[in-house]
Amino acid sequence: MNKRKIYLVSAMVCLLFSNIHAQVGYKPVSVNYINLSDDAIVTAQPIQTKKLKISPSKKLNSPIEIQLQEIINSHLSGIGGAFNEQGGEAFMSLNKKSQKDLARKLFNVKKGIGFSMCRTAVGSSDFGLDAYSYNETPEDYEMKYFSVKRDEKSVIPFINAAYSQNEELKMFASPWSPPGWMKYSGKMDGGNKDKKNNKLKADAKIYEAYALYFSKYIQEYAKNGIQINRLLIQNETDMNPSYPGCDMSPEQMAELVFDYIRPTFKKAGIKTEIWAGTFRGARKDAEKFLTLKRSKTIDGIGLQYCGRDQIKSLNSDYPDMNFMHTEGRCEHGENSMKQARKRFGEVCMWLNGGCDNFCYWNIVLNENSTSAWGWKQNSLIKIDRKAKTVTYNPDYAPIALLSKFIRPGDQSLKTKAPAGLDVLAVRNDKSLVIFLQNDSKNVSIKQLKVADKLYDVELPATSLCAFVFKVKKY
Numbered sequence: 265m266n267k268r269k270i271y272l273v274s275a276m277v278c279l280l281f282s283n284i285h286a287q288v289g290y291k292p293v294s295v296n297y298i299n300l301s302d303d304a305i306v307t308a309q310p311i312q313t314k315k316l317k318i319s320p321s322k323k324l325n326s327p328i329e330i331q332l333q334e335i336i337n338s339h340l341s342g343i344g345g346a347f348n349e350q351g352g353e354a355f356m357s358l359n360k361k362s363q364k365d366l367a368r369k370l371f372n373v374k375k376g377i378g379f380s381m382c383r384t385a386v387g388s389s390d391f392g393l394d395a396y397s398y399n400e401t402p403e404d405y406e407m408k409y410f411s412v413k414r415d416e417k418s419v420i421p422f423i424n425a426a427y428s429q430n431e432e433l434k435m436f437a438s439p440w441s442p443p444g445w446m447k448y449s450g451k452m453d454g455g456n457k458d459k460k461n462n463k464l465k466a467d468a469k470i471y472e473a474y475a476l477y478f479s480k481y482i483q484e485y486a487k488n489g490i491q492i493n494r495l496l497i498q499n500e501t502d503m504n505p506s507y508p509g510c511d512m513s514p515e516q517m518a519e520l521v522f523d524y525i526r527p528t529f530k531k532a533g534i535k536t537e538i539w540a541g542t543f544r545g546a547r548k549d550a551e552k553f554l555t556l557k558r559s560k561t562i563d564g565i566g567l568q569y570c571g572r573d574q575i576k577s578l579n580s581d582y583p584d585m586n587f588m589h590t591e592g593r594c595e596h597g598e599n600s601m602k603q604a605r606k607r608f609g610e611v612c613m614w615l616n617g618g619c620d621n622f623c624y625w626n627i628v629l630n631e632n633s634t635s636a637w638g639w640k641q642n643s644l645i646k647i648d649r650k651a652k653t654v655t656y657n658p659d660y661a662p663i664a665l666l667s668k669f670i671r672p673g674d675q676s677l678k679t680k681a682p683a684g685l686d687v688l689a690v691r692n693d694k695s696l697v698i699f700l701q702n703d704s705k706n707v708s709i710k711q712l713k714v715a716d717k718l719y720d721v722e723l724p725a726t727s728l729c730a731f732v733f734k735v736k737k738y
Contacts, residue, residue: 290696290714290733292316296669298661301705301726302601308369310661311668316731318719326682327713330689330698334678340690341434341588341621342380342674343611343667345644347426348391350635351628352418354647355425358654363425366645366654370627371429377664378430380672381621383590384423384492386439386481388452389499390507391626394636395452397443398481405473410480412488420488422628427489432672436494436623438542438566438590441508443477446470453637455504455511462504462511464520475524479532494537496566496590497521502547507637514540514553522558541566542590545574554582566590572613579618589614592624597633597640604658608701608728611666612686615676624663662728669697669730696733702726 298310355363369376387397401409412420426433441452448461455462464470482492497520498512521538529536540562543550550567553559564586567575579587593610595603611622626643631650633640644663646655670690677689679698688699702708702723712719714733723729 287737288715289736290717291736292318292719293695293732293734295721295729295731296665297724297727297729298665299724299726300601300605300658300661300701300703300728304601304658304661304726306656306658306661308656309664310656311665316721318721325711327711327718328682328685328687328698328700329680329713330696331678331680332691332696332715336616336618336676336678337620338675339620340615340670340672340674340676342378342672343622343624343663343670344379344382345624345627345663346383346385346389346591347419347423348385348389348626349393349415349419350391350630351626351643351645351647352422353393354628354630354649355422356418357630357647357649358652362652362654364428367425367429370645371426371433373430373432376429377667378671379426379433379627379667380430381434381436381623382423382426382627383623384419384435384437385499386437386478386495387441387443388508389440390505390635390637391629391641392508392636395441395444395508397441397452398484399443399477400445402445405469405476407473407476407480410477410484412481412484416488420485420490423490424488434493434672435490436496436539436566436588436590437481437492438496438499439510440499441510442474446474447510452508453506455509456506459504459511462509464510464512464516466516471520471524472528474520475528478525479528479534482529482534482536483532492536494539494563494566494588495525496539496541497525499542499590500544500568501541501549502544505637507635514549514556518553518556518559521562537563539564539566539586539588542568543570544568545570548574550578554578554585560585564588567614567619568592572617575613575617575619587617587619589619589622592622593642594625595642597642599633599642599646599657599659601658603642604662605701605703605726607659607662608666608688608699609686611662612688612699615670615688616678622666624659665728665730666699669699669732691735694735696735698731698733699729700731701728 399410444451501512568591628645629643631648644660674690679687681687708723
């Protein structure tokens with residue numbers, strides 16, 4: 265949805281809620297929480313629920329104020345993670361019953377955590393089994409040899425298993441590298457050793473072929489039952505890694521999008537949104553892109569690994585632009601509860617900064633959790649391909665709670681809280697959900713201010729909580 269339309273909706277919503285006392289009330293219903301202590305064992309269903317029995321507080325002690333009329337984003341896309349080839353291979357090592365069970369727990373809205381906006385790679389990511397594209401035939405400008413057959417072995421079946429549990433699942437995709445023959449280096453990977461040539465050739469024939477490559481990708485995935493809702497042009501535009509990558513300037517991306525990809529999609533009748541990015545914060549490519557002619561007509565901007573102030577600044581400077589989060593912190597395969605306790609602050613940074621989603625990185629990795637280029641990363645799930653076992657890693661717990669209670673179409677709201685305290689609030693026409701985390705080993709009491717009423721709420725020791733208030737209309 266275009267942000268101009270979103271702001272019109274926001275204005276209408278603000279008008280609806282402007283007379284809080286006469287029209288809308290909020291009734292405390294439940295507290296849903298997860299255990300984040302170091303010795304916690306994470307299961308497929310880590311969320312515990314208690315009835316929320318609290319009395320209005322009379323004390324004013326730096327309350328956490330939910331600013332009900334201050335909407336950050338009026339149409340969230342929700343929470344998700346990324347499909348990759350290594351995870352797909354691990355998923356396919358399970359028997360059909362186990363595959364269905366895992367897909368249900370991850371994607372089913374009622375019986376699982378209901379992931380709603382997920383990512384996949386156009387060709388190989390750094391967690392492909394090796395570097396590959398959909399066309400390895402040099403100078404095949406007409407894409408006669410284009411094929412997604414390799415993805416049909418694991419990636420596509422994994423995504424289709426997700427669709428079988430959630431037909432409303434949305435997908436976004438980006439390449440880590442164009443086919444090697446489209447680059448000066450002639451290779452998808454190895455950019456760390458040849459930074460000068462780790463770039464897409466600045467050639468009209470290459471641009472036309474690459475636009476057709478994207479078009480074929482969208483169409484072939486559609487034939488396999490998968491709709492790519494958003495296409496982002498290049499993962500981490502400022503990177504020259506050992507794994508597949510491509511250093512792409514904002515100027516080259518704009519030319520590729522507006523002069524080649526968009527016309528090609530229009531001609532083919534492809535409705536997939538075209539987003540710039542994914543941009544990291546280091547080189548400030550997002551800021552540079554947004555200063556370019558025609559950049560305001562892009563469908564949105566994808567961001568990852570940016571600072572808190574940078575995210576808020578972009579959203580403030582470009583209020584009519586759509587922003588999304590594209591990749592959570594990868595870490596290094598430690599999969600510790602200490603790392604899991606940091607996830608809530610990370611999600612707050614992106615959603616409170618104006619993004620319409622949060623995307624964790626690897627949904628599934630195998631028992632080694634090691635990329636084809638030799639390093640480990642975290643994942644929500646670990647599958648031992650030989651033992652056929654499924655392990656839920658610590659990061660799964662906070663992501664599960666957040667996905668369960670942040671749903672597509674929700675609004676993110678501004679909050680006012682003591683310095684250093686992360687707070688997240690989302691609302692729809694049925695409920696208001698306020699997220700708070702307690703890192704202390706003792707029970708903590710926080711004071712919430714909702715619609716001019718004060719409530720003392722109890723946070724269990726070392727927990728992430730979702731306090732649910734039912735919306736009551738009068």
